[in-house]
Structures are given as C-alpha cells and as structure tokens.
Amino acid sequence: MILDxxxxxxxxxxxxxxIQQSLEHLFGLPDERPHYALRLILAALLxxxxxxxxxxxxxxxxxxLILRRFQGPYNGGSDLLSLLLITALCAVHLMPTxxxxxxxxxxxxxxxxxxxxxxxxxxxxxxxxxxGRALRxxxxxxxxxxxxxxxxxxxxxxxxxAMSWAVILLELLFPLALISQPALVxxxxxxxLFHLANFVLFGFNRFVWVWVAAYPSLIxxxxxxxxxxxx
Amino acid sequence: MLHALKLLxxxxxxxWRFFDVIAPSPRIEVAMVDTPALGEPDEDAxxxxxxxxxxxxxxxxxxxxxxxxxxxxxxxxxTCAERLMQxxxxxxxxxxxxxxxxxxxxxxxxxxxxxxxxxxxxRFRLVFVSRQGERLRRDVAYVSPAYPTVDPQDx
Numbered sequence: 155m156i157l158d159x160x161x162x163x164x165x166x167x168x169x170x171x172x173i174q175q176s177l178e179h180l181f182g183l184p185d186e187r188p189h190y191a192l193r194l195i196l197a198a199l200l201x202x203x204x205x206x207x208x209x210x211x212x213x214x215x216x217x218x219l220i221l222r223r224f225q226g227p228y229n230g231g232s233d234l235l236s237l238l239l240i241t242a243l244c245a246v247h248l249m250p251t252x253x254x255x256x257x258x259x260x261x262x263x264x265x266x267x268x269x270x271x272x273x274x275x276x277x278x279x280x281x282x283x284x285x286g287r288a289l290r291x292x293x294x295x296x297x298x299x300x301x302x303x304x305x306x307x308x309x310x311x312x313x314x315x316a317m318s319w320a321v322i323l324l325e326l327l328f329p330l331a332l333i334s335q336p337a338l339v340x341x342x343x344x345x346x347l348f349h350l351a352n353f354v355l356f357g358f359n360r361f362v363w364v365w366v367a368a369y370p371s372l373i374x375x376x377x378x379x380x381x382x383x384x385x
Numbered sequence: 386m387l388h389a390l391k392l393l394x395x396x397x398x399x400x401w402r403f404f405d406v407i408a409p410s411p412r413i414e415v416a417m418v419d420t421p422a423l424g425e426p427d428e429d430a431x432x433x434x435x436x437x438x439x440x441x442x443x444x445x446x447x448x449x450x451x452x453x454x455x456x457x458x459x460x461x462x463x464t465c466a467e468r469l470m471q472x473x474x475x476x477x478x479x480x481x482x483x484x485x486x487x488x489x490x491x492x493x494x495x496x497x498x499x500x501x502x503x504x505x506x507x508r509f510r511l512v513f514v515s516r517q518g519e520r521l522r523r524d525v526a527y528v529s530p531a532y533p534t535v536d537p538q539d540x
Binding site: 178183235298 | 386393396399400401402407437441450451452453457458459463468474476480487521
C-alpha cells in the first residue's frame with residue numbers, strides 16, 4: 155500500500171468512527187451536542203474528500219474543544235487514539251515533503267504497535283496477570299462487564315488464565331507481524347477478534363471502530379519496511 | 386486553549402497501559418432526600434446508579450455495536466468518579482450531578498402514571514469495590530451534598 159492510499163483510507167475509516175461517536179453524543183447533554191454536530195459534518199466532508207487538509211485542521215480544533223469540554227478523554231483509550239489519528243492526519247497534510255509525511259505516518263504506526271506491545275508488557279510483569287487473577291478481578295468487581303451474566307465468567311478461573319496468556323502473547327508478539335504481509339494480515343485479524351471480544355464482554359464498541367481506522371498505517375509501514383527485511 | 390493542548394499530550398505520547406493493575410472500581414449510588422439537611426440518608430435509601438442488566442440478548446449486542454450511548458456514558462461516569470477522587474476540581478462532580486439529574490428526570494417521567502411522590506433533592510456517593518483476599522470489600526469514599534432534582538440550567 156502506498157502512502158497516499160494509506161492516508162486516504164485512514165481518513166475514510168476515521169471519519170466512519172467519528173460519525174459513529176458523534177451520533178451517540180447528539181442525544182447527550184445540550185452543551186456537548188454542538189461539538190459533535192460539527193464533528194459529524196466535518197467527518198462527512200472528509201469522507202467525501204472535500205479539502206482534506208482544511209477539514210483535518212478543523213477536526214483538530216474540534217478535538218481540542220471536546221477535550222476541554224470533558225477535561226480529558228470521554229471514552230479513555232478510544233478517544234486517545236482518535237486524537238492521535240486526527241493529529242497525525244492534520245500533520246501529514248502540513249508536511250512539506252513526502253519524506254516528512256512518512257515520518258508522521260510512521261510515528262502513528264509505531265504508536266499503534268506500542269498500543270499492543272506496551273499493554274502486553276505491562277501485563278506480563280504483573281504476577282496477577284500471569285496467574286489469571288487480574289482478569290478474574292476484571293470480571294469480579296470492575297465496572298466493565300456489560301451484564302450480570304458476564305460477571306459469571308469469574309467462575310471459570312482456568313479459562314480466564316488461558317485467556318490472560320492468549321491476550322499477553324498476542325500483544326507482546328504483535329510487532330513480529332511486520333516481518334511479512336501474510337503475518338500482518340493474520341495478526342490484524344486476531345487483534346480485530348480481540349477488540350470484538352472486548353466489545354461483547356465490556357461494551358467497548360468505539361475501540362473496534364477506532365483501532366480499525368489505524369490499521370492502514372500498519373499495512374503501509376509493513377510494505378515500506380519489507381525491502382529492509384529482505385536486504 | 387493552552388489547557389486543552391496540555392490535555393492533548395497523553396494522546397500524542399500515550400502510555401498504552403490498559404488494565405495493568407485492577408484498581409478499586411467505583412460505583413455511583415443515589416439517594417433521594419426531602420430536605421437539603423446535612424445528615425446522611427439511611428443505608429436502605431441508596432440505590433445503585435445505572436445497574437447493569439441481568440443479560441444482553443444477541444439483538445441488543447448487535448445494536449450496541451453501532452449505538453451504545455448509555456453504556457459509554459456509564460463508563461464516563463466511572464471515569465468522573467475516579468477523577469473526583471483525584472481532586473480534579475469541580476468538573477467531574479458537576480458532570481456526575483448533571484447526568485444523574487437527567488436520569489432522575491426520565492425516571493420521573495416514566496413513573497408519573499404511578500403518581501409516586503417526588504423528592505426535591507438527591508445526593509450521590511462513590512463506593513469503591515475491591516478484593517481483599519477472596520472477599521469483596523466496599524468503601525464509601527465520597528458523599529455529596531444534597532442537590533435539587535430539578536435545575537432548569539441543566540436542560
């Protein structure tokens with residue numbers, strides 16, 4: 155995938171994610187609705203490909219105003235990645251040369267890789283994660299399980315231990331997926347399943363939309379790095 | 386705007402440490418009171434705010450993949466509860482209060498047919514749930530003053 159295609163695909167997928175978020179907020183408190191109504195219009199224009207540089211700049215200002223409105227991210231990690239994507243797209247359009255655009259998009263891809271690897275690392279160093287106790291606690295008393303029935307997963311400690319290690323290994327080994335295109339496709343499919351599981355168990359729907367929007371940067375980076383691996 | 390740029394920094398240089406430590410988890414509870422007097426309501430008066438449903442059906446899950454504002458707001462309320470305990474100023478308390486007030490208004494609308502008596506004030510408290518050995522413990526970390534159940538400025 156060439157850089158221009160990756161940028162365009164990121165714009166489209168991010169816009170879809172922003173439209174999904176914005177629609178949810180249109181029925182929120184009155185003082186949050188104008189921000190998201192504007193975001194909805196800007197995202198629709200970005201999908202249409204109207205003046206993407208200006209629209210990305212406007213989305214960046216809109217994101218800052220939303221940050222100020224909520225005094226931080228509204229929806230944790232998914233908002234952080236949305237912000238990173240908006241900022242990266244905004245910066246890409248401001249860069250004077252293709253080389254600098256590559257640096258910006260490379261930074262974005264690197265952060266997506268870190269989002270998995272650092273999460274895996276911060277878990278594997280914790281004894282409670284290695285034993286499966288931490289995941290049991292998530293189901294037992296965290297605010298995240300979407301229903302009382304979901305809390306019942308706490309009664310399956312061996313399954314949760316296996317799930318803990320599956321998540322840790324998936325996250326830690328993710329950077330190796332950059333070695334080849336088939337490996338990356340397999341890794342992205344596995345991580346998509348992981349995000350979907352998080353949605354089913356914990357209701358994190360926005361994470362799925364936003365992380366998928368970041369995948370074109372990984373596909374581009376892998377293609378860019380492949381000649382180096384092959385010497 | 387300078388403050389917003391400061392808030393942007395964690396997005397540009399994220400820590401990406403999801404769920405590394407399972408910290409005590411906040412629950413918001415609400416009690417209806419007739420007067421703004423200071424004494425604490427009886428233990429029986431506290432109700433869990435937005436309790437999770439017993440189970441979700443396949444159609445509920447499909448819909449919530451595209452449209453999940455209530456649950457996402459519930460997660461935001463938990464974030465506000467944590468920020469309130471980190472002494473993040475008046476903002477998180479105001480966010481909780483406004484959203485609870487809106488919940489109470491919609492409950493009132495639903496129960497109007499039953500002609501239930503309406504309380505003029507409500508209080509909320511933050512209960513942090515954690516595990517101690519094999520048992521769960523609940524610690525009340527914050528109890529709010531009484532707020533009117535109706536505030537036209539919130540509309």
